[in-house]
Amino acid sequence: MHVPRASSSLSRRQLLVLSGGGAGLMALGHLSVAEARSASGLPDYPFRLGVASGDPRPDSVLLWTRLAPEPLADDGFGGMPRKPVQVRWEVAEDSAMRRVVRRGEVTASPDWAHSVHVEVDGLRPGRDYWYRFSAAGELSDVGRTRTTPPPHSATPVNLGFVSCQQWEVGFYTAYRHLAQQGLDAVVHLGDYIYEGGINATGGVRGVPLSAAHRSETLTLPQYRLRHSLVGSDPDLIAARASAPFVAVVDDHDVQDNWAGTTEPTRATRENFLRRRAAALRAFYEHMPLRRSSLPRAYDMALYRRLDFGSLATVFVLDERQFRSPLDIGARDDPARTMLGAAQERWLLDGLGRSRATWNVLANQVQMFQLDRLTDPGLQQLNPDTWDGYAAARSRLLTGITERRVANPVVMTGDAHVNLASDLRVDFQDPDSPVVASEFVGTSVTSGRDGSDMTEGGREWLAANPHLKFFNNQRGYLRCRVTPTEWTTDYLVVDRVTVPGGTTSLRRSFVIEAGRTGLHDA
Incomplete structure (x- = not known):
């Protein structure tokens, strides 16, 4: 499979010694680009997986790239030699990279698949920056990032939420649209890859793939190869270069429906933890994550918070590593946990201390109770969602109420459908007060084209009075946040099984600051 460069705008003339503000990025002397690349042992252009940034702060961002001249090399090493390579980076105040404000050099090690994670400090709050890398005489494309506003700022922000992007079942049309939105940040809620x-x-993509892609991912080379396949998509490359990405794992990033140290096929604990360690390591290698998330053994620190001035605090949750095993029969057991004791305490303490206007939970799996059947005597609940952890959900929603948390909003992925619901401590009582509202975003591709409504969707709406909206198309969520309103736009794609789909606005909901409950925009 031929993997195109991140952008057709990149040309050989860009790969020579730079002029103006970028003059310090490369010092090739008398060497040509080909000679510089050959001296480093690279067979081809190394930035085929693009660039990305993530986890923004008022004075800092994380910059990422991975050197991979042959991303689909079966061994997972991306065509790189087994030796360290020096990579230079620059951050500028303009897209032409003339007003460079930070630059440096870092080593890309084969131990970490020649991935690069650079934490850039000393930036100004609430403004756009542009960045790029160079290695072996070659330049990456330029990416855009943005720092978060200063602590006391109530500047409006625009956020994107995406999830579930099974590569072989559809094209990443939604990402092409997202890349044009000029967002302040994008939160990826999980299922960045699928393990099957x-x-x-290559499924609907019609791309010849080697036999190495036909097995389920179990080992580190296999997970690296799957990330390389997904990451080589040009629309995803464009989206990741357009705004800071905030990433967290869900089940398919490791294995379907895994929970803590258990998984559904009942592999031995040792074998599953070995697989989990490989998956998390590859996830880190391919995501714009800070050093604080560096995997240790089979664990990885992923829950964290992002502050957008005084306007919004986003609590990024990890609902896989610490949860109790799936057991719908024990859903009301208070000893069972979705977040683990430490993360639950961190979240409630953080919510209680927050003075932000909006308090946002970046949540992997559906939180509201969803009865999938209309017969009230035959309640059907999904054990992999918060419905399988009802006591833990009640603890969380009660804790939000007791702490009088301002304007809580839950943003969710995983479900492959668009849903909008109010959250109550007691879902059996329609008169129970609304604690928060939840926006469930559909998948980028998973589930294929879909349709606006299904018979199951009609049943869900009839059986769940707190559920306000259902849609079964693909797409993403765009949120416009101001001091007075939170607006969620449901962007849907008419088709993903063929290229050239069209993205449009399906519906918008508004929450007014100081008032619980969502309503049409």
Whole structure:
């Protein structure tokens, strides 16, 4: 499979010694680009997986790239030699990279698949920056990032939420649209990759793939290869270069429906933890994550918070590593946990201390109670969602109420459908006060084209009075946040099984600051 460069705008003339503000990025002397690359042992252009930034702060961002001249090399090393390579980076105040404000050099090590994670400090709050990398005489494309506003700022922000992007079942049309939105940040809620084998023609993509792609991912080389396959998509590359990405794992990033140290096929604990360690390591290698998330053994620190001035605080949750095993029969057991004791305490303490206008939970799996059948005597609940952890959900929603948390909003992925619901401590009582509202965003591709409404969707709406909206198309969520309103736009794609789909606004909901409950915009 031929993997195109991140952008057709990159040309050989860009790969020579730079002029103006970028003059310090490369010092090739008398060497040509080909000679510089050859001296480093690279067979081809190394930035085929693009660039990205993440976890923004008022004075800092994380910059990422991975050197991979042959991203789909079966061994997972991306065509790189087994030796360290020096990579230079620059951050500028303009897209032409003339007003450079930070620059440096870092080593890309084969131990971490030649991925690069650079924490850039000393930036100004609430403003756009542009960045790029160079290695072996080659330049990456330029990416855009943005720092968060200063602590006391109530400047409006625009956020994107995405999830579930199974590569072989659809094209990443939603990402092409997202890349044009000029967002302040994008939160990826999980299922960045899918662990199952892919057939020889790449599913609907019609791309010939080697036999290495046809097996389920179990080992580190296999997870690296799957991330390389997904990450080589040009629309995803464009989206990741357009705004800071905030990433967290869900089940398919490791294995379907895994929970803590357990998984559904009942592999031995030792074998599953070995697999989990490989998956988390590859996830770190391919995501714009800070050093604080560096994997240790089979664990990875992923829950964290992002502050957008005084306007919004986003609590990024990890609902896989610490949860109790799936057991719908024990859903009311108070000893069971979705977040683990430490994360639950961190979240409630943080919510209680927050003075932000909006308090946002970046949440992997559906939180509101969803009865999938209309017969009230036959309640059908999904054990992998918060419905399987009802006592833990009640603790969380009660804790939010007791702490009088201002304007809580829950943003969710995983479900492959668009849903909007109010959250109550007691879902059996329609008169129970609304604690918060939840926006569930559909998948980027998973589930294929879908449709606006299904018979199951009609049943869900009839059986769940707190559920306000259902849609079964693909797309993403765009949120406009001001001191007075939170607006969620449901952007949907008419088709993903063929290229050239069209993205449009399906519906918008508003929450007014100081008032619980969502309503149409």
